[in-house]
Amino acid sequence: EVQLLESGGGLVQPGGSLRLSCAASAFTFSNYAMSWVRQAPGKGLEWVSAISGSGVNTYYADSVKGRFTISRDNSKNMLYLQMNSLRAEDTAEYYCAKAPTPIVGAITYFHHWGQGTLVTVSS
Amino acid sequence: SYELTQPPSVSVSPGQTARITCSGDALAKQYAYWYQQKAGQAPVVVTYKDSERPSGIPERFSGSSSGTTVTLTISGVQAEDEADYYCQSADSTGTLVFGGGTKLTVL
Numbered sequence: 001e002v003q004l005l006e007s008g009g010g011l012v013q014p015g016g017s018l019r020l021s022c023a024a025s026a027f028t029f030s031n032y033a034m035s036w037v038r039q040a041p042g043k044g045l046e047w048v049s050a051i052s053g054s055g056v057n058t059y060y061a062d063s064v065k066g067r068f069t070i071s072r073d074n075s076k077n078m079l080y081l082q083m084n085s086l087r088a089e090d091t092a093e094y095y096c097a098k099a100p101t102p103i104v105g106a107i108t109y110f111h112h113w114g115q116g117t118l119v120t121v122s123s
Numbered sequence: 124s125y126e127l128t129q130p131p132s133v134s135v136s137p138g139q140t141a142r143i144t145c146s147g148d149a150l151a152k153q154y155a156y157w158y159q160q161k162a163g164q165a166p167v168v169v170t171y172k173d174s175e176r177p178s179g180i181p182e183r184f185s186g187s188s189s190g191t192t193v194t195l196t197i198s199g200v201q202a203e204d205e206a207d208y209y210c211q212s213a214d215s216t217g218t219l220v221f222g223g224g225t226k227l228t229v230l
Binding site for chain 1: 124153154156158160165166167168171172177207209211213214215216217218219220221222223224
């Protein structure tokens, strides 16, 4: 059974940094694009970033471009999100999600999700 | 970027049919995907590529597309279907977007 386990969330001050991790298991990790999706408390889903199966191609929402960096280590079955210059509006549950194809494009959606890790940006 | 618009809420009685719409210019060219999110849980995809249904999703969930609007139809709604529903689309540049979500209330 596919498992995605996020970690690294916590409380951070505005302007600070945090690195999220997602440990994947029970599938050939490098064969699938991965993504981060967040949900602010009581709000809807917001796509944050995606990365192709090879790790060569990365994509970002305008709201995080230049501040967040997505990466993956296919030898360790790990997905990461480095978050810098954090703002109060980045406070959210961050989900790791698996796409059914190795590329990110018009048929990208998410058929497996982790349970999320909470990031709180506050002084 | 582009936007997807959903009604904030839909209410139906058990056994009736619920229809949740999602509108956006991009939907005329791109596929739509629907997710169900129950309170305190991660989302689950209930339809993909406009009208395909993943294995394990009940047949009462169906999707359709017409022009710039896609519709998630839940036939014979059950109490367990009460949840938030989100549409999602993606374009060839790798930009993904979610609709604002619709809260389905089963009366």
